[in-house]
Each structure stands twice: as structure tokens, then as C-alpha cells.
Amino acid sequence: MARLIRTEKEVEGRFEEVWIVVEEDPLEQWPEGPLEVVGRPAPRKDGPERVRGEARYTADLRLPGMLQAAVLRSPHAHAKVRRIDLAPALALPGVRAAIGPGEAHGLEEEAGFAGAAVAAVAADTFAQARAAVKAIDVEWEELEVVLDPDDAVKREQLTAEPRTYERGDVDKAFADADVVVEGTYRTQTVLHNSMETHQAICEWQGDTLHVYISTQFIWGIRQAVAQTLDLPEDKVRVVCEFMGGGFGSKNGPDEYTFVAAELAKRTGRPVRCALTRREENTSAGNRNATIQRLRAGARGDGTIVAFEGEFRNSVGWSGWNASTEGPMRMLYDCENVRSVTYGAKLNTPPMKAFRAPGFVEGTFGLECLVDELAAKLDVDPLELRRRNYAASNEGTPFSSKNLEDCYRMAEPHWERRHEVRSRSDAVWKRGVGMASQIWYGGGGPPSYAWVRLGSDGRATVITAMQDIGTGTRTAMAQIAAEELGIPLEHVDVALGDSARGPYASISAGSSTLPSMGPAVRAAAADAREQVEDIAEQRGLPADTPLQEIVAVLEESQILGKGARGPNPTGMSVLTFGVHVVEVAVDVETGEVNVERVAAIHDVGRIVNPLGASSQVEGGVIQGIGHTLSEERLLDPESGRILTTSLDSYRMPTIADVPEIICEFVDRPDEHLTNLGSKGLGEPPIVPIAAAIANAIRDATGAEVHELPISREEMLRALREAEERAREKEKRGAPAAV
Amino acid sequence: MSALRLTVNGGEHVLDVPVGTSLAQILRDELGLTGTKIACNEGHCGACTVQIDGVPQLSCITLAHAVEGEVTTIEGLREHPLVEAFVRADAVQCGYCTPGQVVSAAALVAANPQPTREEIRHAMAGNICRCGTYPKIEEAILSWQG
Numbered sequence: 001m002a003r004l005i006r007t008e009k010e011v012e013g014r015f016e017e018v019w020i021v022v023e024e025d026p027l028e029q030w031p032e033g034p035l036e037v038v039g040r041p042a043p044r045k046d047g048p049e050r051v052r053g054e055a056r057y058t059a060d061l062r063l064p065g066m067l068q069a070a071v072l073r074s075p076h077a078h079a080k081v082r083r084i085d086l087a088p089a090l091a092l093p094g095v096r097a098a099i100g101p102g103e104a105h106g107l108e109e110e111a112g113f114a115g116a117a118v119a120a121v122a123a124d125t126f127a128q129a130r131a132a133v134k135a136i137d138v139e140w141e142e143l144e145v146v147l148d149p150d151d152a153v154k155r156e157q158l159t160a161e162p163r164t165y166e167r168g169d170v171d172k173a174f175a176d177a178d179v180v181v182e183g184t185y186r187t188q189t190v191l192h193n194s195m196e197t198h199q200a201i202c203e204w205q206g207d208t209l210h211v212y213i214s215t216q217f218i219w220g221i222r223q224a225v226a227q228t229l230d231l232p233e234d235k236v237r238v239v240c241e242f243m244g245g246g247f248g249s250k251n252g253p254d255e256y257t258f259v260a261a262e263l264a265k266r267t268g269r270p271v272r273c274a275l276t277r278r279e280e281n282t283s284a285g286n287r288n289a290t291i292q293r294l295r296a297g298a299r300g301d302g303t304i305v306a307f308e309g310e311f312r313n314s315v316g317w318s319g320w321n322a323s324t325e326g327p328m329r330m331l332y333d334c335e336n337v338r339s340v341t342y343g344a345k346l347n348t349p350p351m352k353a354f355r356a357p358g359f360v361e362g363t364f365g366l367e368c369l370v371d372e373l374a375a376k377l378d379v380d381p382l383e384l385r386r387r388n389y390a391a392s393n394e395g396t397p398f399s400s401k402n403l404e405d406c407y408r409m410a411e412p413h414w415e416r417r418h419e420v421r422s423r424s425d426a427v428w429k430r431g432v433g434m435a436s437q438i439w440y441g442g443g444g445p446p447s448y449a450w451v452r453l454g455s456d457g458r459a460t461v462i463t464a465m466q467d468i469g470t471g472t473r474t475a476m477a478q479i480a481a482e483e484l485g486i487p488l489e490h491v492d493v494a495l496g497d498s499a500r501g502p503y504a505s506i507s508a509g510s511s512t513l514p515s516m517g518p519a520v521r522a523a524a525a526d527a528r529e530q531v532e533d534i535a536e537q538r539g540l541p542a543d544t545p546l547q548e549i550v551a552v553l554e555e556s557q558i559l560g561k562g563a564r565g566p567n568p569t570g571m572s573v574l575t576f577g578v579h580v581v582e583v584a585v586d587v588e589t590g591e592v593n594v595e596r597v598a599a600i601h602d603v604g605r606i607v608n609p610l611g612a613s614s615q616v617e618g619g620v621i622q623g624i625g626h627t628l629s630e631e632r633l634l635d636p637e638s639g640r641i642l643t644t645s646l647d648s649y650r651m652p653t654i655a656d657v658p659e660i661i662c663e664f665v666d667r668p669d670e671h672l673t674n675l676g677s678k679g680l681g682e683p684p685i686v687p688i689a690a691a692i693a694n695a696i697r698d699a700t701g702a703e704v705h706e707l708p709i710s711r712e713e714m715l716r717a718l719r720e721a722e723e724r725a726r727e728k729e730k731r732g733a734p735a736a737v
Numbered sequence: 738m739s740a741l742r743l744t745v746n747g748g749e750h751v752l753d754v755p756v757g758t759s760l761a762q763i764l765r766d767e768l769g770l771t772g773t774k775i776a777c778n779e780g781h782c783g784a785c786t787v788q789i790d791g792v793p794q795l796s797c798i799t800l801a802h803a804v805e806g807e808v809t810t811i812e813g814l815r816e817h818p819l820v821e822a823f824v825r826a827d828a829v830q831c832g833y834c835t836p837g838q839v840v841s842a843a844a845l846v847a848a849n850p851q852p853t854r855e856e857i858r859h860a861m862a863g864n865i866c867r868c869g870t871y872p873k874i875e876e877a878i879l880s881w882q883g
């Protein structure tokens with residue numbers, strides 16, 4: 001029976017209350033540990049298509065008669081279109097239509113950042129469309145530019161009211177503390193740079209709009225496009241079979257989708273609107289920069305008694321104020337916490353969710369500060385973390401938390417620090433650092449799946465979800481195979497089309513597996529129960545193989561359906577982990593090499609250990625880029641973006657990758673769904689920056705406060721450490737370095 | 738428009754295309770060989786890697802009319818043991834960079850069937866993978882002969 005319930009829904013750390021319809025979810029969880037298929041390493045179902053170049057991404061689709069669009073973008077960080085003339089563009093060869101401000105959602109008269117979309121052209125070829133965009137005659141009125149977040153906060157130029165939080169009596173706790181540490185931490189703006197750029201192809205067939213798009217959320221696109229264009233949702237079909245990365249930047253439709261839809265309407269032909277790499281780096285979102293002014297107080301026995309933080313997120317022209325203060329509130333058992341978080345509205349490109357937004361930045365500040373506290377208290381950093389273990393989430397019980405097991409598993413890696421340090425020489429200093437991780441990743445309803453079973457004993461999982469490269473098809477097939485008791489090879493997964501399957505969750509917030517997996521299991525169980533009924537009617541013994549039972553069905557099919565049940569009420573569903581990192585620092589040049597990363601995570605049941613290790617490696621590597629080399633640079637005068645190409649924006653290559661060891665607690669969350677699995681896409685990128693910075697401190701005594709840890713920042717921190725040591729010596733204390 | 742003769746994966750093609758067209762564009766738009774991906778279109782990422790006479794080249798910055806020699810794309814390497822090795826090792830996440838990785842790796846193992854980790858890192862450093870499949874790529878190349 002369908003039940004209507006009200007439940008809290010969380011995506012990327014943002015909560016809302018929603019009504020949902022769920023069906024009964026009566027399945028018992030499977031026992032802990034590897035089963036027949038679930039919990040065993042499985043190569044990707046769609047691996048061969050992808051590796052052989054057969055998988056069709058949005059970028060590979062060629063619809064008959066398709067036109068190419070190009071977008072005119074503002075060269076100014078803040079300006080208004082005084083006058084615009086599209087006629088010169090329309091006069092050029094191959095041009096079929098041109099639209100200006102207000103003629104498609106996302107084309108605006110006021111450009112709030114360099115790269116904001118203003119006008120667009122559709123032509124037979126992309127080269128023609130680009131040439132036409134250049135011919136558009138625009139007269140700009142330049143407006144005042146605000147680029148500095150402190151400046152914006154001072155003027156109260158914010159994206160929303162500042163967010164404040166307080167528990168306990170922070171002032172008293174600091175006054176009573178034996179030890180207080182404080183510091184300002186800064187993180188930079190980084191770019192997602194998915195390998196497939198943002199793009200969509202739109203085609204009208206009758207009154208239905210077909211949207212082929214590189215997206216993380218098929219149903220979100222359907223809803224947003226329908227709402228914006230005032231169409232019934234069923235008149236928008238969204239297709240995404242394969243997509244080339246998103247990392248949070250492809251959760252919704254942007255101007256390119258609406259440009260393609262409008263130009264397709266005007267020309268009566270399918271239109272592709274694809275960002276170039278350079279547009280991707282100006283206009284497709286970013287992880288916003290932060291400034292974190294932090295303070296921590298502790299008693300002499302290592303009990304942390306107070307945290308205080310002032311956080312400034314450089315949100316940009318639009319976007320949301322991510323929870324940079326989240327780790328400070330949630331990671332430790334600290335009675336007194338106070339924070340205020342400002343979202344600075346700037347003339348810079350809008351932020352977008354980027355793999356654990358807020359928590360990546362906040363964990364860098366917090367976990368560096370905790371190590372500074374450990375140094376001042378002269379307590380082992382691992383021990384300090386254990387002493388301040390949070391037993392609940394601000395009073396709410398955890399559905400499961402096995403961070404203690406992560407710490408235990410971290411011990412052998414942590415023990416290596418003596419040996420690692422001893423391998424230092426005059427130039428290369430070596431050390432070991434750690435940082436803990438807390439983040440969401442519980443997923444939630446609604447999400448649905450169907451399972452279709454034929455008389456050949458083969459099954460297909462059908463659901464209109466997307467696989468953004470995390471191995472979704474494989475995990476879903478494993479779950480269905482396990483429940484049906486058939487080999488993995490006998491299960492296919494059909495996804496990627498809103499017209500051909502039920503509603504499925506967003507692939508963001510580490511939610512794909514915990515949202516979809518339980519729905520798939522429920523659908524497979526529904527099919528299995530029908531098979532059991534048939535066996536009974538045929539008088540077959542209960543252990544008859546499924547293939548034999550269904551063999552008489554001929555063209556008949558068994559159709560199972562399943563829905564994702566609600567999350568446990570009154571509980572916090574969170575993921576945990578710890579990283580232990582070994583680094584080598586060249587104290588003459590400031591070069592930092594990450595040599596070894598042990599990543600230990602607690603995300604409930606692991607469905608596919610092989611795919612899970614790939615997720616962890618990917619997160620760690622992206623995090624190393626964030627920590628050491630990646631930074632979007634702006635011209636401080638004009639606000640123009642200087643790092644628009646992949647040679648100026650430095651992402652890790654294979655040569656930058658350390659040894660990475662992945663370990664999992666792998667224990668189902670007994671309160672969470674019929675599966676007990678949480679998500680893993682984001683957790684591994686959360687603690688890596690702080691763990692690297694803490695390893696640098698261990699190696700050199702230098703306190704790094706800024707990302708990326710460029711050679712300048714490293715040399716600055718080394719000089720500062722030397723001065724500190726000299727002063728200590730002057731005062732007669734032994735040098736710490 | 739100008740005549741162009743190309744040998745791709747053993748097949749001859751005669752085309753008439755504007756001078757200045759990139760090889761990547763010819764492969765994808767004229768010949769329908771969309772296994773070759775374009776991710777930056779300016780020579781910085783390796784997604785568009787093809788072989789010309791066995792040597793890895795960036796097809797997005799190679800002018801089609803300037804190609805001398807036989808072009809091999811991922812479509813011509815589909816039966817290469819590296820494909821199976823990549824799948825086995827899970828050296829693929831979103832897969833957008835992967836065909837380019839395989840084409841580069843195939844050139845490497847043709848020249849050096851048993852490359853060391855260091856040699857792999859050197860040869861593959863021009864192929865960016867934003868998903869971070871690098872450790873698995875190393876593993877796939879180390880074990881490509883099964």
C-alpha cells in the first residue's frame with residue numbers, strides 16, 4: 001500500500017521538508033560481509049562501451065538537421081547592455097537565428113560577471129555561429145565591480161542573510177580554557193573542469209521538447225525546464241545515457257539548455273549548445289573561495305571546550321552559501337560553538353556545488369587548527385581526535401558511526417611517521433599528517449525502479465536515473481542479481497531517459513547508491529516474490545533455480561516495482577573517515593610531493609569494492625589538485641578570468657599521483673534502508689587538504705594557512721616557522737624545528 | 738573546400754573539406770568516428786589522441802590536410818588487449834578521457850611491451866583524467882598482457 005509521509009530531504013548538506021509517497025519497505029537487510037554478488041569486486045557493466053569509444057555522450061549525438069549554437073558572453077565583470085544589434089550576425093552565411101537579452105532564460109541585459117551570457121546564434125556550423133557572435137554589435141555601460149569578499153561583507157553586499165549558529169556559552173568557555181589557538185585560513189576558487197563540457201541538444205517534436213543533456217539529474221532538468229518554459233512536465237523528455245563528469249556542476253539546466261530550446265523553436269530544427277573549454281572555465285560554476293577566521297579552546301587534558309568561526313564564502317554573482325562551518329559544528333564533541341557565515345555577492349562567476357561543497361573548505365581550516373591545538377597541548381593528533389569523539393550530532397543520534405574503527409585502522413599508517421621522518425635529509429623533509437572526515441551521503445526518497453524478468457531468466461533494471469561515471473549501472477545490477485539469485489551477467493540496466501522509466505534521484509550529494517540501491521532491491525524482491533508464487537503454483541520445490549521456474553513463461557514477463565523508503569526519523573545519517581598522508585617537502589624550493597595516502601572510510605555496506613576504490617582514488621587525486629596546484633585566477637582590476645585553458649589551470653596528471661591505499665569499515669548501517677549503504681562520491685575529497693597540510697607541519701614545522709600550497713605559500717610558511725624557532729631560542733626555549 | 742585523402746583504421750577516405758579543419762573534427766563529424774573525444778580543442782588534455790603511423794598525436798590541433806601517414810583511432814584498437822585490461826582494472830569512470838588514454842597506451846606498449854611504472858607515468862602524463870583513474874590506468878598497462 002502506498003503511504004504518504006512527511007520527511008526531511010537532504011542534498012549537499014541542504015535540508016527541506018517534503019511530502020513523499022513510499023511503498024512498504026519490509027525487506028530485512030542482508031547480513032554483513034560479502035554476499036554472492038554484492039560486496040564482491042565487479043568490473044563495470046558499461047566498461048567495454050566506454051573504453052572502446054562506443055558509449056554515446058551528448059557531445060557525440062548528431063541529430064538530422066542539427067544546428068550549432070554559440071553564445072555571446074560579457075567581457076566585463078559588471079556591465080549593462082545599452083544597445084545591441086543582432087542584424088550583422090543574421091546577415092552572415094549559415095546563420096539561422098539570433099536571440100538577445102530576455103529572449104531565452106539566462107540571456108540577460110545586466111552581466112554580473114565576465115562570461116555571463118547575453119545573446120546567442122544558431123548556424124549550420126559551429127564556426128559560423130562563432131563568427132556571427134563576434135559580429136553582434138553591443139554597446140556596454142560598464143558598472144562598478146566588487147571582487148573582494150571583505151569589501152562585499154563590509155558593504156553588506158551578500159547573497160543572503162548571514163547564517164549564525166550558537167550553542168553553549170562560547171565566551172565563558174574561552175575565558176576558562178587552558179589553551180587557545182587561532183588562525184585565519186584561506187581556500188581558493190577551483191573549477192570542476194569535467195572532461196565533457198556543459199551542453200544540451202534541444203529538439204521540438206509537436207508540443208514535446210526533447211532535451212539531450214550532459215546532466216547529473218534527469219528529473220531535475222525535466223522539472224526546471226518545464227517550469228521555466230511553462231510546459232507540463234510530461235511534455236519535456238530528458239535523455240542522458242552517458243555523461244563525461246559533473247562533480248556537482250551539472251545538477252540543473254543553465255543558459256545553454258534554454259538557448260538551445262529557444263533557437264530550436266525558432267528554427268524548427270534541433271540545436272546543440274555546447275560550451276567550449278574556455279567558456280567552461282568562466283561560466284560553468286566553481287568551488288568558491290573562503291576566508292575562515294577560527295579559534296579553538298581546550299583544557300590541559302585535551303578536552304576541546306570551544307570553537308568559534310567567522311566564515312566568508314566568495315559566492316559570486318549567484319549561488320548559495322555552502323556550509324563551511326558544518327565540520328566545526330559536527331565533527332567533535334564540543335559544548336560551546338559559535339559561527340557566522342557570510343555569502344559575499346561579487347562580480348565573479350557563480351559558485352556551484354563541487355564535491356562536498358563547504359565541507360572540503362571547512363575541514364581544511366578546522367583540521368589544521370586541531371593539529372595546531374595538538375601541538376600546543378603536546379598531545380598526539382590522533383589521540384586528541386579520539387578524546388573529543390562526538391557521540392551524537394548536536395544531540396541527534398547517528399544512524400551509524402564507525403569513525404572509531406577508522407581511527408583504529410589508521411594506526412598502522414600513523415605509526416609509520418617515525419620511520420618516514422627518519423628518511424628526511426637536508427633538503428627533503430618528510431612527515432605524516434592526518435585529518436578526519438564528516439559529510440552527508442545518506443540519500444533519500446523519492447526514487448523508484450522496475451525490474452523486468454523474461455522467460456530466459458534474464459533481468460533488466462529500468463529506472464530513469466543517470467550514471468555520471470561512478471559505476472551506477474554496475475552497482476544496481478549487482479543489487480538486483482543478489483536479490484534475484486541470478487548471475488551478474490544476466491542483469492542489464494536501462495537508464496538515462498525520463499520517458500522510459502520512473503523517477504530517480506539526483507546523482508549529487510553522494511546519494512545515487514543510497515537513494516537508488518534500495519529501490520532496485522525492492523523491485524527485484526517484488527519480482528522474486530512473483531517467481532516464488534509461480535514456483536508454488538507449478539508445485540516446484542523452493543530451491544528450484546529461477547531460470548527453470550520462469551522457463552514456461554514464453555512471451556510473458558514478470559514486472560517488479562520498488563520504491564525507496566524514508567530515512568530513519570530522528571537520526572543523523574552521515575559518512576565518516578580519516579586520511580593519513582605522507583609528504584616530502586623540498587625546503588629550498590618549496591616543492592611539496594605527496595608520497596602516500598591511506599584513505600579509510602565508513603560509508604556503510606560496500607556494494608562494489610572495485611568501483612569503491614576508484615571513487616576514493618578519484619576523490620583523493622582531485623583533492624591533491626585542490627591542495628597543491630589548482631587555482632582560478634582573476635585579473636584583480638577587471639575581474640576577467642585568466643585561467644581559462646587547461647595549461648593555465650593545472651589539474652593533476654598521472655605523474656602527480658601518490659601511492660593510495662583504500663580501506664573501508666564496510667559495515668551496513670542497520671537503520672538505513674534495506675541496503676545499509678551510504679554514498680562514497682564525496683567523502684574522499686573532504687579530509688585530504690588538511691591531512692597534507694598537517695603532514696607538512698610534521699615534516700617542517702611550517703604552518704600552512706592557504707590553498708593552494710604553492711611554492712610561495714610553502715616558502716612563506718617555512719620562513720615564518722624559522723622566525724618562530726629563532727624567537728623561541730632567543731627566549732631560551734629549545735628550537736622546535 | 739579542398740580535397741583530402743585520409744587513411745583511417747585501414748580504410749581510404751576521399752573528402753572535400755575546408756582547409757584548416759582539424760583531424761578531430763573530420764573524424765567525428767565527417768567519418769562518424771566519435772570514439773575520439775574533444776575535451777579542450779586546443780592541445781592541452783589528450784582526450785583526442787589518435788595515432789599517426791603509430792605515434793600518438795593530438796587530433797584537435799592536427800590539420801587534416803597536413804596528415805601524412807595512416808591514422809589509427811580507438812575504433813581501430815577495439816580488439817586491443819588493453820581494452821580488456823582497462824575494463825578489468827576499472828581504469829574507467831566517466832569514460833570521456835578513456836579512448837584517448839587507450840590510444841596513448843597502445844602506442845606505448847607497441848614501442849615498449851613491458852613499461853615500468855615510471856615509463857608509464859612519463860608516456861601518459863599528457864592524458865588528463867578529471868575523474869582520477871590514474872592508479873587504475875597504471876595497473877591496466879602493467880597487466881595488459883593478461
Ligand code: FES
Pocket residue numbers: 774775776777778779780781782783784785786795796797798
Ligand atoms: S581535445 Fe585535443 S588535446 Fe584536448
Ligand code: FES
Pocket residue numbers: 195244245469829830831832833834835865866867868869870
Ligand atoms: S574517466 Fe572521467 S575523465 Fe577520465
